[in-house]
Amino acid sequence: MQESHTYFLLDIKHKTAYITLNRPDKLNALNTLVLKELAEILATLEADDNVRGIILTGAGDKAFVAGADIKEFQEFSSDEAWQLSKSGQEKVMDELYTFPKPVIAAINGFALGGGLELAMACHIRVASELAKMGLPEVSLGIIPGYGGTQRLPQLVGRGKALEMIMTGEMIDAQDALQWGLVNHVVPPGGLISTCEKLLEKMYQRSQTAIATAIRAVNIGLMEPEKGYEEEMDAFANAFDTPDFKEGVAAFLEKRKPNF
Structure with missing residues (x-):
């Protein structure tokens, strides 16, 4: 079963929901409406007994999610920024983090800023060899606002997390694997099949x-x-x-x- 949304493609087959953020012309950037729609999709899938697991990825071959839509930030007050952070964390990032069914991020390209935070909120991350990851927010004079300062240290340790956050530089897939940021690195053509194999093992368990x-x-x-x-x-x-x-x-x- 395939469903089309404004910003996402949703395909459900063999107990797995494939969620694809479909804004390739914007490198699948996040904005308020994207996050709202993703929250609605997650709520639907949590209640669907036919869905046992989720694979979350980005459309195209360039980006998983290349960050937040910076244009949206331009006119924000500090109060509006706080509400954006709170809403994004509670309705999407925390929902993914606590989702009762396995969620795997299939990182097919750039996962930057809010995109890396989205991937870190998933239970497992599988990256293409071509993927690059980072939290470049300090380059804009801000810091990660969707849980990045909390979840990155859990995965890679305080020292590496602070290095990534304070330099704002990207790391490649092999470095991400070495530091524990991703679980597996595979050729681009094997990305989704690797995620599917992991889920199939889980579907055989309770x-x-x-x-x-x-x-x-x-x-x-x-x-x-x-x-x-x-x-x-x-x-x-x-x-x-x-x-x-x-x-x-x-x-x-x-x-x-x-x-």
Whole structure:
């Protein structure tokens, strides 16, 4: 099933939703309306039981998302900028970060500024060999506003994060892999198929357990003092789920589980 939106292409097949930001002439730049539409798509997919996972990418071969639409910033007051940051973080970035189904960013080109922040909000990042990533906001006299100062250090450590943020320079895909910013680097032609293979492995596991694991990992990162308690509670609650009963039965009967 393929759906067309103003700024996105949405294709759902074999349990996977393919979300493509479709502004190649603008290098798939983010603006308020793009983020609003993405938030609506995510809400629909979360409620769709036929969707088990998401692949998020950009149209064309140049950019995943090459940043925010700077023209939109020009007339903003500080109050309007705060609202933009709050809305983008809460309605899109945080939604992706806490999404209960696996979300993979397929980074097909430039992922800069808000584009890299969008990729970092996803659970897993797979990059084309041609991809380049960076947070160039200090070149404009601002800083990342969609979670970049928080999520980049989680992935690459404080020192490398500050280097990237303070220089504003891009890194290539191999450096991103070395620093843990991306999970895999592949030839451009293998980008989507690699994402699909990762999701297929996850679809063979318990959907309930995956959603619970996402939540436990996130709580441990966002509120470290609560992480172990959350894990213990989630581990115990899993014993009451149908997936646990099926998983154990399949193991003992030496067959594949039917989740």
